[in-house]
Structure formats: structure tokens, C-alpha cells
Amino acid sequence: MKVQAARLAEKETSAAKERALVKSVIRNLKSNAVADWPASLRIGAESGVVHLSGHVSMQAEKQMIEEIVRLTAGVVSVDNRIEIVPCSGRKAIS
Numbered sequence: 014m015k016v017q018a019a020r021l022a023e024k025e026t027s028a029a030k031e032r033a034l035v036k037s038v039i040r041n042l043k044s045n046a047v048a049d050w051p052a053s054l055r056i057g058a059e060s061g062v063v064h065l066s067g068h069v070s071m072q073a074e075k076q077m078i079e080e081i082v083r084l085t086a087g088v089v090s091v092d093n094r095i096e097i098v099p100c101s102g103r104k105a106i107s
Contacts, residue, residue, distance in 0.1 A: 031058040034087050038063055041085045042078065054078070054095070061089030068098040 035058050042050050051074070053067035063082050069075050079093045 027060075030087075031060075034058045034061070034063065034085075037087060038082050038085050041081050045081045046077070050078070056082075061087060062092055063088050063090075064092045064094070066094045068096045070098060070100045072097055 035056050038056055038058070051067055051069050054069075055064075055066045057064040063085075065078065065082065069078070075093065075095045075097060078095065079091050082088060082091050082093075
């Protein structure tokens, strides 16, 4: 019984740390981003690994988001699964 209680407490502590890390990442993205962050951006964390998904229109946006996340205290690594979906309504400049 004590072992189960200890494991449950450990899981709760781990989940709280992951939520705190996600909040830190969001705070850093909001304070460091040049433009508004993509509405589709999803952020999760597990054992210090931050998982990113969603889509942006340019490679530079994807790289900027990853770099800001990587520099956040507590982040061990970044699993960046953000997809690049160019805006189809824009005309290319030649």
C-alpha cells in the first residue's frame, strides 16, 4: 500500500513538473517571439523533453520556436514535429 502511494505521489509530482515546464515554455515564447505564435501550436512535456506540433508557414518560424524552447530552463531536448505549410493565398515574388 505504501509503495502504491509513493508511486502515485511520484507521478503527481512528475505531472506538476511537466505542467510547470510547459508554462515556462509558453511564457518564453510569448516574451521572445517577434510575431504572434501560431494558433495551431501544441506543446507537451515529458521528463524534460518538450514536444512541439502544429504548423507554421515558414522554416524560419519553426527554427525560431525550437530555439526559444531549447533555451528555456529545464528543457532537456526538443521533439519538433511542427510542419511547414506555406500560405497558398500569397503570390511569389520573382
